[in-house]
Amino acid sequence: MTRDKLFALIQYPLPHHLISRLVGQLAECRIPWLKHLFIQAFIRHFKVDMDQALEPDPKAYACFNDFFTRKLKANARPIGEGLVSPADGTLSQYGRTYHGTLIQAKGQAYSITSLLGGDMYRAAPFRQGSFATIYLSPRDYHRVHMPLTGTLKEMVYVPGRIFSVNQATANHVPGLFARNERLVCIFDTEHGPMAMVLVGAMIVAAIETVWAGQITPLSGQVQRIRFDAPITLEKGAEMGRFKLGSTVVLCFGREVEFEDITMDSMVSMGQCLGELPAMQRVGGATSSAG
Structure with missing residues (x-):
């Protein structure tokens, strides 16, 4: 062993x-x-x-x-073009989501439905899209920022275990990110729906957001909050933070043209990860720009 x-x-x-x-x-x-x-x-x-x-x-x-959760100096993290990393960390996995399945690690896959709290309707827009997973090590900057400008539509607290989320555990605990306690934030963007999933981990004392303060730990039930009054956050703006630990999983309803970044490479908050085509309204229907 x-x-x-x-x-x-x-x-x-x-x-x-x-x-x-x-x-x-x-x-x-x-x-x-x-x-x-x-x-x-x-x-x-x-x-x-x-x-x-x-x-x-x-x-x-x-x-x-x-x-x-210290702040950084102004301009310490320039915001790049396109889709940018929401945090400092290791880009452990990224790519297409096929039939609602994401890659956790080599030989390990899990479902978008379970990651987003078990609701197949919430997961449906992301079943044939793209994803990226960023692991924040203890030494990293632990504030999480917006990879795109988005308007918050729904927040879902999902209770669970809190295994460590380092690579060793990701390689050997099936469905790790869908087992751990997590906060699912669904945004509307000009590129379609985006889910930001803040995954809890061993010794993570809490997850906070800028609009609701400390979120976890809560009760043992899935808690869903919808936002009728718009909460819009600009690209690069802080959206939350981890008090110790963890991982951010980004999910998109569309194919991302990712940069040629080697798996398990270090990335910085604001670094370009790829491009997404914009959405356009044509005669009441939604289509891709370009």
């Missing part, structure tokens, strides 16, 4: 939510000497680059969570 498989297997019996709550309490600790120790140890271990942070002094943060 490989080390990666053993790492994945030992997570099954662990009390995921209890561990995450305990770590979350430590991450909110405001005792100066303790939070300084925690932050400094984290910076050393993960080689975090503080030069790009708006506040580069680790001691200036009130708690670990404030440090972890």
